[in-house]
Amino acid sequence: MRKMTARQKQILILLLGRKNGMTAAEIAAEINVSVRTVHRELDEIEKILANFGLLLHRKSGTGISVWSNAAGSEEGKKLQEARRLLLVDKPSDYSGEERQLLLICRLLEEQEPCKLFTLANGLKVTVATISSDLDEVEPWARRFGLELVRRRGYGVELIGDEQGKRAALCQLAADHLDYSDLIGGSPVSQVSSATAKLLEVVGTHNLMTVENTLWAMNWNWTEHLSENAYTQLLIHLSVSVNRIHVGRFVGAVQGKPISTGAGGERDEGETSRFALRLADQLTLTFPPEEIAYMNGLFNRAKEASPELVQADLELVDTVYRLTENVVKRTGIPFQEDRLLRSGLLEHMGPAFKRIREGSRIRNPLLSAIRKDYEELFGIVREAMNDSAAGLEVPDEEIGFLVMHFGASIERLNQLGRNVRAILVCSSGLSSSKLLATRLAKEMPQIEVLGNVSWYEAKRLPESDYDLIISTIDLPLPEDRYVRLSPLLTEEDSEQLLAYVQHTTLRSRKPAPEPESAKTRAFDKVRSLSMALNEVVSLLDQFDVRVLNNRGDSLRGTVTAALEEMNQSFVPPSVSDVAAVTDRLLEREKMASQVIPGTSLALFHTRTRFVNYRSLALFRLEEPVLLDGGTKVGALLFMLAPRELSRESLEVLSEISALLLKPELVELLETGERPEIRNFLATELLVYFENL
Structure with missing residues (x-):
């Protein structure tokens, strides 16, 4: 039989995993080669498949698929046997990234040192190659407090506390697995050996059991998590379950208790109830340390609910400049599309974080995007180069941005549908x-x-x-x-x-009664009313003050401002000034809060220590130095409680987006309260009319 190359195997994995086949462009995008290369490889694959009584079906314009010349159940058996024989990985087929992934998984599983020779022999490479791979792994492991020990005569070992090892496994899952891998239930025969090994050590075979148990708790806070936060929580829980299964437990480190996050003791009873249910499902026992660790996961997930501003203001400014640069090059009024703005902010925040960390950006649709949006791809590439100086944005990420702009171009008025x-x-x-x-x-x-x-x-x-x-x-x-x-x-x-x-259409339910449409219409009117009331209420209580902060540090200035805000509400708007100050300063350290090109800073948070949503501007008698070394002369506070209506959140987010308008910036620096309020009212009225 003909020898199959690694690339041909990649293509076969894709084709055998898609019942309805794939186009050559989709295959090319997935394995990062040209369409011409795919067609050349398909000629060889067709000959290989013939040995198994299989056919490569190619239909121009629709797709490529693998067929069997057998009928009925025999067809399924032939395809299954082909998968088993054709898709067995050989160590020589592994890429450097796959070898490193397998190495990390092996080292996180082992409790004793591994000999370099053993690792090299298992992957059928030289000891020198393994040493080079370990050089790449070492700085990555340090991010999780893990130390890669390499000593002659001793071997290689990854040491550190169990919490760090679990965090490393969860990061591997975030970097290398997508939703289809995690929850789609794809057969192991349809993924590479490296991916299959990662799925095994992450414990995804238990993920749906964990998910069903979590959902059955009927906790309100889980319903408010973003899809990504919810999935990441499930991954952390699945990793924990898998580690416990093999006898790896968390415990106190150097006499310190396990971190449970804010409010850990208050919620541990609920966590214990969840642990008992899950233990019953999986025939496990969770010791007190594991319940405390689990409680910490829950509390961190709660604290990760959406903030008032989707991203730091530098990123908001980048999105603003990117949009303006694309508008200049196309003449299309993208700045009027609020869905585009919110979509870019939601996507670019985590994407830019991955780029800065050097993480891999994977875009299986890149080739197809370039083909369908060739001109727009070049425009967005040029616009991004002008908008994000100093950041090298790869083509894979540009492809995702093109999808946002392409969706905006093609966004049409809704038509009658059935x-x-x-x-x-x-x-x-x-x-x-x-x-x-x-x-x-x-x-x-x-x-x-x-x-x-x-x-x-x-x-x-x-x-x-x-x-x-x-x-x-x-x-x-x-x-x-x-x-x-x-x-x-x-x-x-x-x-x-x-x-x-x-x-x-065959199983379709009867069309909704007219009353349902009336109910939806009423819900829309009610939502509009709530949004308008929110605008009026927020602007009515908006305040502008001069704060005497002479001699105060940043912490002292923020604390004094919050205490003054409390005087405007009965009961006070902030229930714990120290806790809110901590959150504001912690966020300020993580990302710039300075409005670009100004001496203004936006301090915003959403926390259970805030009782009412509020907006207040404090002009300082003495400029204050922020963590990044920038001096600011005014602080704009935007605070809200953890539980917040959708309408309130949208109005506050809209105000944050207005902060890049030069007219508003000038008013915030020098204008009076009525002028600022009237400007905000005018802009929010436009927003309201377009809801």
Whole structure:
């Protein structure tokens, strides 16, 4: 039989994992080669498959798939056998990244030192190659407080406390696994050995049991987590369960108790109740130290709920400049698209963090994006170069940004539709917006009701929708959803149309009664009323004061401002001034709060120590030095309680976006309260009219 190369194996893994096949462009984007290279490799793959009685079916414009010449159950058996024989990894096929991933997993599993020779022999490479890989692994491990010990005659060992090892495993999952790997239930035969090993050590086989147990607790705070925060919490819990299964427990480090996060003791009873339920499901026992650790995970997740401002002001400024630069090059009024602005902020924050940390950015759609949006790709690349000086943004990230701008271009007015669809897309990407606008353009008979998280999709009442469209595998039966590319290729359109005709329309529920439409209309009116009331209430209590802070530090200045704000509310707006001061200063250390090009700083937070949402401007008698070395002469405070209505959060977020307008900045620096309030009222009225 012909020898198969690593690239050919990659292509086969992709094709055997997609029931409906893939286009050459999609394959090229996934393995980062040209479409021409894919076609050349397919010629060889076709000959290899012939040895197994399999056919490579190629249909121009729609896709490529692997077929069997057998019928019925024999066809399935042939395909399964082919997967087993064709997709067995050989160590020589591993890339450097895969070797390092396997090395880290091995070292985190082992309790004793491993000999270099043993590691090299297992991966069929030289000792020198393993040593080079360990050089790459060492600084990465230090991020989690782990030390890579390498001594002649002793071997190699990764030492550190159990909490650090679990954090390292969770980071590996975040860097190398996507939602389909975690919750899609893909067979091991359809992923590489390195990915399969990571899934094993992370404990994803227990993830859905953990998720169902967590959901069954009916805690309000879990419903308010973002999809990414919810999934990361599940990964941490699954890693913990897997480590406990093999006898790795957390414990006190150097006599210090396990960190439980804010309010740990208050909630430990609820955590114990969860642990008992989970222990019963998995036949485990959670000692007190593990319950305390679990309680810390819950408290950190609670504290990670969305802030009032989606990102630090430097990032907001970058988004503003990027949008303006694309507008100049295209003439399209992108600045009027609030969905574009919020989408860019949501995506670019974590993406830029990964770029600065040197983490890998993976974009399987890059080749297809370049093909479909060739001119726009070049424009966004040039605009980003002008907008983010000093930051080297890779093409993979530019591709994601192009998806945002492409979705904005194609965003059309909603037409009359007769099939109700829910979208499920990867968090933090523009996939849902792009797919929604493509659907509006290509298949106007489908009404997109909105996008939901993967765990919401599995629990939505079937009467609430006719169709679930997902860009990832879901933990649902195959007849409950259809998986498509965010680019909605011709093949996808055909697949979707067939699904709607043969599955959706046949099992469709009766159309909602007119009263349901009236209810939705009333809900919309009520939401508009709440938003308008929020604007009036917030601006009515907006205050401008001069603060005597002479001789005070930054902490003293912030504390004094909060105490003055308390005088305006009965009861006080801040229940714990010291705690709120700590949160504000901690956030200021993490990211710049200075409004670019000004002597103003925005201090904002959302916490249980704030009783009322409030907006107040303090002009300082003496400039104060921030953590980054910048002096500011005025502080704008935007505070809100942890529990906050959607309308209130949207109004506060809109105000934060207005801070980049030169007219508002000038008023904040020199204007009087009525002038500032009237400007905000004018801008918020425009926002309200466009809701």
